[in-house]
Amino acid sequence: MTTTPEAAAPAAPAVGVTAPAGFRAAGVTAGLKASGKPDLALVVNDGPLRHAAAVFTSNRVAAAPVHWSRQAVSDGRADAVVLNSGGANACTGPLGFQNTHATAEHVGAALGVSPGDVLVCSTGLIGEQLPMDKLLPGIDAAAAALAGGRGEDGGAAAATSIMTTDSVPKEAGFRGSGYSIGGMAKGAGMLAPGLATMLVVLTTDAAVEPAALDAALRAATRVSFDRTDSDGCMSTNDTVILLASGASGTAPGAAEFSAGLAAVCTDLAAQLIRDAEGAAHDITVRTFNAATEEDAEEVGRAVARSNLFKTAIFGRDPNWGRVLSAVGTTRAAFEPDRLNVAMNGVQICRDGGIGEDRSLVDLSGREVLVEIDLAAGDAEACIWTNDLTHEYVHENSAYSS
Amino acid sequence: MTTTPEAAAPAAPAVGVTAPAGFRAAGVTAGLKASGKPDLALVVNDGPLRHAAAVFTSNRVAAAPVHWSRQAVSDGRADAVVLNSGGANACTGPLGFQNTHATAEHVGAALGVSPGDVLVCSTGLIGEQLPMDKLLPGIDAAAAALAGGRGEDGGAAAATSIMTTDSVPKEAGFRGSGYSIGGMAKGAGMLAPGLATMLVVLTTDAAVEPAALDAALRAATRVSFDRTDSDGCMSTNDTVILLASGASGTAPGAAEFSAGLAAVCTDLAAQLIRDAEGAAHDITVRTFNAATEEDAEEVGRAVARSNLFKTAIFGRDPNWGRVLSAVGTTRAAFEPDRLNVAMNGVQICRDGGIGEDRSLVDLSGREVLVEIDLAAGDAEACIWTNDLTHEYVHENSAYSS
Numbered sequence: 001m002t003t004t005p006e007a008a009a010p011a012a013p014a015v016g017v018t019a020p021a022g023f024r025a026a027g028v029t030a031g032l033k034a035s036g037k038p039d040l041a042l043v044v045n046d047g048p049l050r051h052a053a054a055v056f057t058s059n060r061v062a063a064a065p066v067h068w069s070r071q072a073v074s075d076g077r078a079d080a081v082v083l084n085s086g087g088a089n090a091c092t093g094p095l096g097f098q099n100t101h102a103t104a105e106h107v108g109a110a111l112g113v114s115p116g117d118v119l120v121c122s123t124g125l126i127g128e129q130l131p132m133d134k135l136l137p138g139i140d141a142a143a144a145a146l147a148g149g150r151g152e153d154g155g156a157a158a159a160t161s162i163m164t165t166d167s168v169p170k171e172a173g174f175r176g177s178g179y180s181i182g183g184m185a186k187g188a189g190m191l192a193p194g195l196a197t198m199l200v201v202l203t204t205d206a207a208v209e210p211a212a213l214d215a216a217l218r219a220a221t222r223v224s225f226d227r228t229d230s231d232g233c234m235s236t237n238d239t240v241i242l243l244a245s246g247a248s249g250t251a252p253g254a255a256e257f258s259a260g261l262a263a264v265c266t267d268l269a270a271q272l273i274r275d276a277e278g279a280a281h282d283i284t285v286r287t288f289n290a291a292t293e294e295d296a297e298e299v300g301r302a303v304a305r306s307n308l309f310k311t312a313i314f315g316r317d318p319n320w321g322r323v324l325s326a327v328g329t330t331r332a333a334f335e336p337d338r339l340n341v342a343m344n345g346v347q348i349c350r351d352g353g354i355g356e357d358r359s360l361v362d363l364s365g366r367e368v369l370v371e372i373d374l375a376a377g378d379a380e381a382c383i384w385t386n387d388l389t390h391e392y393v394h395e396n397s398a399y400s401s
Numbered sequence: 402m403t404t405t406p407e408a409a410a411p412a413a414p415a416v417g418v419t420a421p422a423g424f425r426a427a428g429v430t431a432g433l434k435a436s437g438k439p440d441l442a443l444v445v446n447d448g449p450l451r452h453a454a455a456v457f458t459s460n461r462v463a464a465a466p467v468h469w470s471r472q473a474v475s476d477g478r479a480d481a482v483v484l485n486s487g488g489a490n491a492c493t494g495p496l497g498f499q500n501t502h503a504t505a506e507h508v509g510a511a512l513g514v515s516p517g518d519v520l521v522c523s524t525g526l527i528g529e530q531l532p533m534d535k536l537l538p539g540i541d542a543a544a545a546a547l548a549g550g551r552g553e554d555g556g557a558a559a560a561t562s563i564m565t566t567d568s569v570p571k572e573a574g575f576r577g578s579g580y581s582i583g584g585m586a587k588g589a590g591m592l593a594p595g596l597a598t599m600l601v602v603l604t605t606d607a608a609v610e611p612a613a614l615d616a617a618l619r620a621a622t623r624v625s626f627d628r629t630d631s632d633g634c635m636s637t638n639d640t641v642i643l644l645a646s647g648a649s650g651t652a653p654g655a656a657e658f659s660a661g662l663a664a665v666c667t668d669l670a671a672q673l674i675r676d677a678e679g680a681a682h683d684i685t686v687r688t689f690n691a692a693t694e695e696d697a698e699e700v701g702r703a704v705a706r707s708n709l710f711k712t713a714i715f716g717r718d719p720n721w722g723r724v725l726s727a728v729g730t731t732r733a734a735f736e737p738d739r740l741n742v743a744m745n746g747v748q749i750c751r752d753g754g755i756g757e758d759r760s761l762v763d764l765s766g767r768e769v770l771v772e773i774d775l776a777a778g779d780a781e782a783c784i785w786t787n788d789l790t791h792e793y794v795h796e797n798s799a800y801s802s
Binding site for chain 2: 058059060061062088090091092093096125126127128129231233234235236306307308311312314315317319320321322324325326327328329330334336337339349351352353354388389390392393394396397
């Protein structure tokens with residue numbers, strides 16, 4: 001067969017960690033999951049740059065891989081990321097940390113890089129040791145399967161192999177002028193049985209220095225993953241990693257790069273919320289006319305964490321009293337008799353009291369928009385959450401039954 | 402019939418607001434509840450003292466009766482308390498406050514006391530005006546029905562008429578040397594559809610000055626009602642009132658009185674938790690070896706508010722990883738690798754890692770004791786909570802369906 005070069009070379013994937021140039025990825029079955037589904041992923045930065053930044057859970061009971069990766073990325077360099085599902089390696093003591101170390105050593109040997117430049121992520125049940133006799137051979141298999149770039153989508157395989165209770169893999173991408181950003185995420189909104197972790201790997205072929213990567217990553221996560229509050233529970237393993245290969249040769253401006261990165265993060269965060277298996281409603285809590293953005297965020301988070309509010313939405317009950325009682329627990333600047341609340345466009349609470357008839361609110365669809373007017377300034381913030389359903393209780397209580 | 406005086410006079414009730422001398426109470430049906438069940442209560446202090454203290458919700462969106470009663474009790478005197486179920490009178494604007502004022506005026510006229518010495522409590526749906534055409538005649542009926550002391554238990558009627566989703570009335574009592582303390586409470590642990598309030602009235606015939614009453618009440622609620630954390634949601638109406646008649650002529654020591662009051666409050670708080678209709682387990686989270694009592698309380702509350710922990714207990718899953726991940730979100734002093742956790746006596750987490758086999762934990766009974774050793778000092782605190790169940794979701798989502 002003869003074809004033109006253009007026709008012969010399929011396009012690189014538009015989304016995922018191998019969308020930007022300079023990255024290969026793989027996803028394989030190491031046998032960590034009883035289901036036999038893929039459970040081990042590798043993402044490799046082939047450079048020429050190996051710049052990296054990462055943010056981690058602020059939970060003080062952090063998993064062994066979090067301790068390892070936090071230290072490993074502190075010099076702004078990472079050559080590879082290895083991720084496993086099927087075990088969180090959290091609360092596993094000195095042996096757990098040794099296992100993370102051994103994992104990085106094994107990846108380093110397989111790829112010919114320094115173990116200190118290998119980041120490790122784990123997700124699964126807390127308080128169980130990882131079966132290293134399965135994990136280490138899995139790394140060898142993943143190293144052999146590494147693929148990326150035009151027509152070889154190792155990124156999709158990696159995105160699939162980090163899934164736990166996710167029903168679909170989650171990938172996103174952004175194309176800037178002369179460079180691109182890609183990413184994958186796992187996490188199923190409502191945290192599932194013992195598998196309570198969000199893992200994200202972002203890649204870019206832009207040439208960005210580590211300090212700028214770090215600033216852009218913190219700015220992007222602050223308005224995306226940090227504002228996704230499914231059930232208020234903070235994982236021991238949450239990790240978001242950003243790798244830059246510089247393979248495009250393009251050095252975008254900081255503002256442009258930050259905006260693109262935030263778009264990818266927001267896209268992935270929305271995918272996490274949408275995949276909440278236990279949820280019947282996706283809820284956006286928008287707080288506006290706040291004195292500060294922090295006030296708006298605190299108010300939104302208080303409402304998003306109210307079980308009474310979340311069960312009311314599940315029952316299609318536009319119970320604005322539960323919104324106000326949650327707002328009232330915050331330190332935000334507001335006067336109770338100036339608060340306004342709308343649900344799906346209906347102003348059911350006006351000046352802290354009774355507004356339009358609550359029967360006018362239609363909560364039959366999946367999307368719910370709650371708008372809280374603090375009448376105290378001009379700042380605003382959105383928090384994304386879910387309702388609290390029978391399915392949530394079922395999924396999260398079914399572990400031992 | 403001839404009987405001895407002792408046989409002719411039945412004993413005063415051992416529990417409830419009319420157990421101490423100097424109090425009368427009543428409970429009637431005013432018609433506020435669609436069910437036709439009793440919904441209006443009066444508690445009257447006949448003196449000779451009319452000393453009073455009260456604590457209220459710290460929710461900034463407080464109901465009209467909370468605003469009224471906070472002001473009315475500020476001089477340390479209260480002659481009567483009127484309580485209604487069937488409507489919270491919260492988020493009801495100026496008209497709501499006028500209605501509370503009119504309620505106090507009506508009670509004052511009916512009893513011949515100053516309206517400024519009448520405390521008002523309401524419980525029910527937020528954001529609806531009270532039907533005053535039913536409430537005011539109900540006050541007249543309650544005033545006519547007032548009863549107390551030997552053989553006439555108006556206290557029981559009052560305790561019944563403040564019930565909302567409570568399955569049983571809640572009363573408690575304490576006998577000191579020469580005086581007694583009684584009390585009633587409403588609240589069904591898991592907060593029910595739109596009826597999210599704990600109301601408590603405590604009475605004593607001890608002669609105690611208002612400042613001492615206030616100190617004893619704050620000390621008692623701090624270790625009882627404040628540590629009962631069913632679903633983390635703070636009501637707009639929570640009120641705990643303490644009235645002292647001095648009718649016993651006994652002036653107990655402050656320590657003795659405080660201990661007795663704390664016993665009554667703890668008893669009532671336990672009854673609230675036990676009556677959580679939506680709960681399958683009553684959970685005590687005991688945090689010990691803490692650096693401070695505040696640390697112990699913060700840790701216990703973080704665990705008690707973790708939906709992942711609460712659903713795990715519902716599923717009889719001794720998932721200690723979810724305990725540790727909640728502990729890790731606090732600011733308490735601890736080292737992650739020195740934490741110990743036991744459930745129902747089995748040490749399933751030792752030194753932050755894997756302890757005894759989790760299959761040894763029996764969670765088939767209703768009572769669950771979670772013990773968290775912070776290994777950081779010698780302070781401790783208990784928080785009482787429930788599991789998160791299908792019934793909780795059902796009860797709190799069923800309002801509009």
